[in-house]
Amino acid sequence: MHTLFGENILSPAADQVPLPDPFELAFNLYPSASSDTPSKSSPPQNDWLTQLQKQAPTDGATSFSHGTQQGPPPRRKGNPRLLFMGLRRCGKSSVQKVVFQKLPPADTLYLEATNKIEKASMQSFMNFESAEIPTQLPVLSPEYEHATVFTNIGAVIWIIDSQDEYLTSISELLRVAVFLAENYPRANLEVFIHKTDGLSEEYKYDTFREVRQRVQDELSDFGYGDRAVSYYQTSIFDHSIFEAMSKVIMKLLPQLPAMETLLTKLCSTCRIQKAYLFDTVSKIYIATDTSPTFLKDYEVCSDYVDVIVDIKQLYGWLDAPKDAPKDGSQPQNEDPELESEGTQPKIEGVQPKSEASPSKSGSSQPKSAPDTNMLGESMVTFDKGGDNYMYAREISNSLSLICLMGQGSGPDKRKLIEYNVDILHDALLQVFKV
Amino acid sequence: MERGKRQKQRKVLLMGRSGAGKSSMRSIVFSHHNAKDVRRLGATVDVEHSNIRFMGNLMLNLWDCGGQDSFVESYLTNQRSHVFTHVAVLIFVFDVSSRDAASDMLSFASTIRALHEFSPNSKIFVLIHKMDLVPADQKTAVFQEKSDGIRATCEEEEFLPEQVGFWATSIWDQSLYRAWTQVIYFLVPNAGTIENMLRKLADLLDASELILYERTTCLVVTHISRGRGKKNPFTDRFERLTSILKTHKHSMARHTGTMVSEVSFTELLVKSGKFMFFITRLTENTNLAVVMPNDEGAFNAARVNVSLAKGEFAYLDIIEKKGKEAQRTARESIAPEEDTRGSEDGELSSQGLNSDR
Numbered sequence: 124m125h126t127l128f129g130e131n132i133l134s135p136a137a138d139q140v141p142l143p144d145p146f147e148l149a150f151n152l153y154p155s156a157s158s159d160t161p162s163k164s165s166p167p168q169n170d171w172l173t174q175l176q177k178q179a180p181t182d183g184a185t186s187f188s189h190g191t192q193q194g195p196p197p198r199r200k201g202n203p204r205l206l207f208m209g210l211r212r213c214g215k216s217s218v219q220k221v222v223f224q225k226l227p228p229a230d231t232l233y234l235e236a237t238n239k240i241e242k243a244s245m246q247s248f249m250n251f252e253s254a255e256i257p258t259q260l261p262v263l264s265p266e267y268e269h270a271t272v273f274t275n276i277g278a279v280i281w282i283i284d285s286q287d288e289y290l291t292s293i294s295e296l297l298r299v300a301v302f303l304a305e306n307y308p309r310a311n312l313e314v315f316i317h318k319t320d321g322l323s324e325e326y327k328y329d330t331f332r333e334v335r336q337r338v339q340d341e342l343s344d345f346g347y348g349d350r351a352v353s354y355y356q357t358s359i360f361d362h363s364i365f366e367a368m369s370k371v372i373m374k375l376l377p378q379l380p381a382m383e384t385l386l387t388k389l390c391s392t393c394r395i396q397k398a399y400l401f402d403t404v405s406k407i408y409i410a411t412d413t414s415p416t417f418l419k420d421y422e423v424c425s426d427y428v429d430v431i432v433d434i435k436q437l438y439g440w441l442d443a444p445k446d447a448p449k450d451g452s453q454p455q456n457e458d459p460e461l462e463s464e465g466t467q468p469k470i471e472g473v474q475p476k477s478e479a480s481p482s483k484s485g486s487s488q489p490k491s492a493p494d495t496n497m498l499g500e501s502m503v504t505f506d507k508g509g510d511n512y513m514y515a516r517e518i519s520n521s522l523s524l525i526c527l528m529g530q531g532s533g534p535d536k537r538k539l540i541e542y543n544v545d546i547l548h549d550a551l552l553q554v555f556k557v
Numbered sequence: 558m559e560r561g562k563r564q565k566q567r568k569v570l571l572m573g574r575s576g577a578g579k580s581s582m583r584s585i586v587f588s589h590h591n592a593k594d595v596r597r598l599g600a601t602v603d604v605e606h607s608n609i610r611f612m613g614n615l616m617l618n619l620w621d622c623g624g625q626d627s628f629v630e631s632y633l634t635n636q637r638s639h640v641f642t643h644v645a646v647l648i649f650v651f652d653v654s655s656r657d658a659a660s661d662m663l664s665f666a667s668t669i670r671a672l673h674e675f676s677p678n679s680k681i682f683v684l685i686h687k688m689d690l691v692p693a694d695q696k697t698a699v700f701q702e703k704s705d706g707i708r709a710t711c712e713e714e715e716f717l718p719e720q721v722g723f724w725a726t727s728i729w730d731q732s733l734y735r736a737w738t739q740v741i742y743f744l745v746p747n748a749g750t751i752e753n754m755l756r757k758l759a760d761l762l763d764a765s766e767l768i769l770y771e772r773t774t775c776l777v778v779t780h781i782s783r784g785r786g787k788k789n790p791f792t793d794r795f796e797r798l799t800s801i802l803k804t805h806k807h808s809m810a811r812h813t814g815t816m817v818s819e820v821s822f823t824e825l826l827v828k829s830g831k832f833m834f835f836i837t838r839l840t841e842n843t844n845l846a847v848v849m850p851n852d853e854g855a856f857n858a859a860r861v862n863v864s865l866a867k868g869e870f871a872y873l874d875i876i877e878k879k880g881k882e883a884q885r886t887a888r889e890s891i892a893p894e895e896d897t898r899g900s901e902d903g904e905l906s907s908q909g910l911n912s913d914r
Binding site: 419422423426427429430431433434435437438439440499500501502503504505517 | 765766789790791794797798801804805808809811812813822823824825826827828829830831832834848
């Protein structure tokens, strides 16, 4: 691959965890046809868009991006790729930054308008990659190389500002929907009815219903009435955006049915009301059991993950003088906290105070203390009877199982529940190994 | 009735210019508001009294005094003796972003002059508030500068340096809790006894850290660190723990639909590869957080031991209520059990009792 710049210009990939991650998705079914790895020098995944734009679209990339559903079956790799589109100032950058880069929602006020394709990615359990297309870029016009943007997209998220006049947004959305249906039928189309934080319940519901109705009608007029489009009400100021992102991402995971079945089984045997598999860093859940989801449950589990992560950060520093290099590296994580005691992290808001370091420093430390293979576990009991409580278990570095327990799962059953969760843990390992 | 007699009433004055942030702080710490909600608070008219029960029988008599000039005038003139007698603690709030530092200082000087007249032995806590508005690199410099100026004023008014404490605070992070924790620690009557008992408990459990905090406000009353726990790089972990627990309470309240003040959990456990942590009820008003090293057996033993030790600590919450005879019998009942640990127990508990004011 020839670029105008040397390879060291590209941001280096994050340091690899020394242990082979059992959750590494080995899904390289069609390496030759893949346009993500255009050269042997395997550039970091963050820059896949830059890569594609610099290259002329002469790779095998175009072979099945145009045209209809021919070629190999859906090669959903494990890394969800998302594209944010929408009108000017509808909130695309805010959503990207709040979800993937942990920006406090109040600071999105200071974001400037985007004028080129912005990418964000998050290295955690899954490598989420997302890109945002600025409004003025005429991606749909025939002369634009839309292959470079739309190839391998898992989902296109169209954001509608519900506090603004949304009819123009709907007409743009329909153009995109038609375009996608013709050219990239495998990409999911999701609609976020955004900025619902300031609105009354009825208004929210009315907007929601109206948007859904209109889009459905128009799509069927165009002949694509059978295309599934999902609608979500979101706002960056509460948990609804995370819940919506979780649902979008869940649809892109091929392992979803397996995980769902496992969780449902666990819930029925252990009398768990609700179980979530959280990605600890981003607090997006990648699987849940099949009982109905309410935002309330998600909120309390997400806050609980915050509490655990924060406590682990406070007390999870390593103190093993015999292990000099490890010791040297670990406190680095905490040093910035030490020096900058003046810059106190926020206590409000729903994001954990720090980045990936707490969950990493929490569990697997291969060398130092004896029992460190033990994965974290936590429980909070609400009432004396011990019935209503929440249980959390770390499955891997960045994946956790959070359960809301119900009646009949009291203290005497705890050991059995732990045993069952162990079995679930092994099952999940197997699911992802495949 | 006896209980009323035995309750330790501590009068705490909360003063400062109008808009400095006194009522906001009070509502966040004691009334469980969010930092965002305090924008709705209006100006305090004259004095707002709140009686806050704290740690069983400590009754905090908090006087949130309106900061507008006319009110301050009236405190310093007609209500002078009413306001300034029998004060245990004065908390004076300086707004770091105020444009009129000179008149702030004058107001402070006249306030502490009045204080010195009627309660010369009280302690002064100076809070340099709204520190979030200061850029991070200037924070220490600004704090130093302000506190030096204020310290000079205090000396002029004949307050000893050890009577005055300075804290940089902001409602948007945990520094607020640090300052209030110190106030509470100063006011709790038997802090020494509590600490000694906790130290013994910590030795028994082999815990890295024991933290005793008040249940409703989540303010840390006292803590014991031993061994590994002392090397924790997070020196501000207690106020962080306060804010973590408060946020947790808020989220629980939202989930169960109850009031924040009524929400409580019976136990919270966190185990990880490097430590084990649990929080459980200790007395009527306090919870105990225990940090243990990574050993399942010791951890479970610790949980059992703490629940057995609850009875001992119950004495601390009620010991002042029952009067002198009860104090003596309580001391006697505790002392024999701790006989084996040395004869300094008797002296220590009496020391705790003598420090009652």
